[in-house]
Amino acid sequence: MxxxxxxxxxxxxxxxxxxxxxxxxxxxxxxxxxxxxxxxxxxxxxxxxxxxxxxxxxxxxxxxxxxxxxxxxxxxxxxxxxxxxxxxxxxxxxxxxxxxxxxxxxxxxxxxxxxxxxxxxxxxxxxxxxxxxxxxxxxxxxxxxxxxxxxxxxxxxxxxxxxxxxxxxxxxxxxxxxxxxxxxxxxxxxxxxxxxxxxxxxxxxxxxxxxxxxxxxxxxxxxxxxxxxTPAVNEKNTFKQLFMDPRVHIMGIIFLCIYSGTNTITYWVPTLIKEFGVADIKQIGLLSSLPYIFALIAMYLLCRSSDKRLERRWHLALTMIVGSISFMLLGQVQHDLTLSILLLTVGCGACFSAATLFWTIPPAYLSLTTAALGIAWINVMGSLAAAISPALVGFVKTQTGSIYLAFGAIGFLLIIGAILLLIVIPARLLKEQKNIQEAADAQAEQVLTSEMSQK
Structure with missing residues (x-):
C-alpha cells in the first residue's frame, strides 16, 4: 500500500x-x-x-x-x-x-x-x-x-x-x-x-x-x-542475559518492599484508624480518604521533580525513608489523633509515590531487548508482597495485639529497600542506559519523521 x-x-x-x-x-x-x-x-x-x-x-x-x-x-x-x-x-x-x-x-x-x-x-x-x-x-x-x-x-x-x-x-x-x-x-x-x-x-x-x-x-x-x-530478538539469549543479572532480582526485592507498604495501606488503614480511637464508622471513612488525597498530590510533585532533574535514585530512596519513619513513629503517637493521622497521611503519600517513582528505574537500567521481560519479572517478584503482607500484618496483630508493630515491620522493609537501591543500583548505570535510550529515541524520531514525510 x-x-x-x-x-x-x-x-x-x-x-x-x-x-x-x-x-x-x-x-x-x-x-x-x-x-x-x-x-x-x-x-x-x-x-x-x-x-x-x-x-x-x-x-x-x-x-x-x-x-x-x-x-x-x-x-x-x-x-x-x-x-x-x-x-x-x-x-x-x-x-x-x-x-x-x-x-x-x-x-x-x-x-x-x-x-x-x-x-x-x-x-x-x-x-x-x-x-x-x-x-x-x-x-x-x-x-x-x-x-x-x-x-x-x-x-x-x-x-x-x-x-x-x-x-x-x-x-x-x-x-x-x-x-x-x-x-x-x-x-x-x-x-x-x-x-x-x-x-x-x-x-x-x-x-x-x-x-x-x-x-x-x-x-x-x-x-x-x-x-x-522492532525485529524479533532471540528470546532464549534474552532470558539468560536477564536472569544472570543479580541487579534485576534486587530491583524485584525493592519493589516487593514498596508493594508491601502500599498493600498494607489498602487493606489495613480503616482498622488502624479505629485503633486511633475513632469509633464512628462515617468518620473512619472520611479520615481514610486523607492519605489518598495527599498521595495524589505528592505523586505528581515528586514525579515532576524527578523528571525535571532526571534523577531517580535519591528521589525514590528518600521517599521510601520518609514512609518508613512515618510508619515506625505511629506507635509512639498512638494517643494523639492529630499526629497519628498526620504520620499516616505522610507515610501513605510516600508509599504510593515510591511505587510510581520506582518504575522510572528499571527502563533506565535494562537494555531495549530485555526491558519487556525484565519489567514483567520485577512486577511478579514485587506482587508476591500482595500475597504476603496482609497475612503478615494480621498475624502480628493477632499475636501481639498491636497493629503498630506490623506497620513498624513494613517501615523496616522500606528502609531495607532504600539501602539496597542506593548500594546495588549505582547512578552511573542508569546514566549509561539513559544515554543509550536517548540515542534510540532520537533514531526512532528520525524514522518517524522520514516515514511521515513519504507519500
Whole structure:
C-alpha cells in the first residue's frame, strides 16, 4: 500500500478521538475494580464481629485473593490473545461483579477464604489485560500518558471508597433484613455486572474494527503503531542475559518492599484508624480518604521533580525513608489523633509515590531487548508482597495485639529497600542506559519523521 503523508496535527486529532472513546471507559472500569477490591477493608469493621473473624483470618483471606490473582494472571492474558480483549474484559467484569455480590452470603471463616480466592481468580488479568489492550491503540509516545491516567483511578478509588462505603453501611443497614456489610457488597457489586454487559458493546478489539473511526483515521492509527515495531530478538539469549543479572532480582526485592507498604495501606488503614480511637464508622471513612488525597498530590510533585532533574535514585530512596519513619513513629503517637493521622497521611503519600517513582528505574537500567521481560519479572517478584503482607500484618496483630508493630515491620522493609537501591543500583548505570535510550529515541524520531514525510 502506498505511504500517505500524515501531519502532526492530523495524528494528534485522531489519537485525541481514540482517547476520548477508550480512556474514560477503562478509567471508570478500574475505579470500580479498586472499589470492589478494597471495600473488604471497611466491611471488615463489622463482619469480623458477626463471623468471629480474627485479624489473622482476615489477613489470610486478603492474601488468598492475591494468590488466586497471581496464579491465573498469565493464563488470563494468554486467553485474551486468543479471544480478544472485549470478550476477556467482559468476562472478568461480570465474574468479579457477581462474586462481589456473593460475598454478602459469607457465613464463616472458611467461606470467607473461598470467596476471596475466587474473587482473585475472577479479577486475574484485568490490569495487565488493559495495559496490553492499550498497546493495540496507542503508540509508545502516548502510552505512558494514557497508562498513568488509567492507573490514577486506583488513587481516586481510595479517596472516594471510604466515605462511600461507610455511607452505604450506615444508610442501608437492615435493608431487606441484611447487615450493613452485606448491603455494601451487593450495592458495590451491581455496577460491575452492569459495566460488564456494557463492555461487550462498547469496547473494540482493534482499530480496523472501529466503526467510529474513518478509514483515514484507521490508517493513521495503524501507521503510527507500525513505525515502532522492532525485529524479533532471540528470546532464549534474552532470558539468560536477564536472569544472570543479580541487579534485576534486587530491583524485584525493592519493589516487593514498596508493594508491601502500599498493600498494607489498602487493606489495613480503616482498622488502624479505629485503633486511633475513632469509633464512628462515617468518620473512619472520611479520615481514610486523607492519605489518598495527599498521595495524589505528592505523586505528581515528586514525579515532576524527578523528571525535571532526571534523577531517580535519591528521589525514590528518600521517599521510601520518609514512609518508613512515618510508619515506625505511629506507635509512639498512638494517643494523639492529630499526629497519628498526620504520620499516616505522610507515610501513605510516600508509599504510593515510591511505587510510581520506582518504575522510572528499571527502563533506565535494562537494555531495549530485555526491558519487556525484565519489567514483567520485577512486577511478579514485587506482587508476591500482595500475597504476603496482609497475612503478615494480621498475624502480628493477632499475636501481639498491636497493629503498630506490623506497620513498624513494613517501615523496616522500606528502609531495607532504600539501602539496597542506593548500594546495588549505582547512578552511573542508569546514566549509561539513559544515554543509550536517548540515542534510540532520537533514531526512532528520525524514522518517524522520514516515514511521515513519504507519500
Amino acid at each position: 502506498e505511504q500517505q503523508h500524515i501531519s502532526a496535527e492530523e495524528q494528534a486529532k485522531t489519537f485525541k478521538k481514540v482517547m476520548f472513546r477508550i480512556i474514560p471507559f477503562i478509567f471508570f472500569a478500574y475505579l470500580l475494580n479498586m472499589i470492589d477490591r478494597i471495600n473488604i477493608s471497611f466491611a471488615k469493621l463489622r463482619m469480623s464481629e458477626d463471623l468471629l473473624l480474627s485479624d489473622a483470618a482476615y489477613g489470610i483471606g486478603t492474601s488468598l485473593f492475591f494468590i488466586g490473582y497471581l496464579i491465573f494472571e498469565i493464563p488470563s492474558n494468554i486467553y485474551l490473545k486468543k479471544v480478544g480483549a472485549k470478550a476477556t474484559l467482559t468476562r472478568i467484569m461480570l465474574l468479579w461483579g457477581v462474586l462481589t455480590i456473593l460475598m454478602s452470603t459469607v457465613e464463616s471463616t472458611t467461606s470467607f477464604y473461598v470467596f476471596r480466592f475466587l474473587l482473585g481468580v475472577a479479577e486475574a488479568g484485568f490490569v495487565p489485560g488493559v495495559i496490553l489492550y492499550l498497546t493495540y491503540w496507542f503508540p509508545g509516545f502516548l502510552r505512558g500518558r494514557v497508562t498513568s491516567i488509567f492507573l490514577m483511578a486506583g488513587l481516586i478509588a481510595g479517596i472516594i471508597n471510604g466515605p462511600l462505603a461507610t455511607w452505604i453501611m450506615s444508610a442501608f443497614d437492615g435493608w431487606m433484613g441484611l447487615k450493613d456489610w452485606q448491603v455494601l457488597f451487593i450495592i458495590e457489586g451491581i455496577p460491575a455486572v452492569i459495566l460488564g454487559v456494557v463492555t461487550w458493546f462498547w469496547l473494540i478489539d482493534h482499530p480496523d474494527q472501529a466503526k467510529w473511526l474513518t478509514e483515514r483515521e484507521k490508517y493513521i492509527v495503524k501507521t503510527s503503531l507500525s513505525i515502532e515495531q
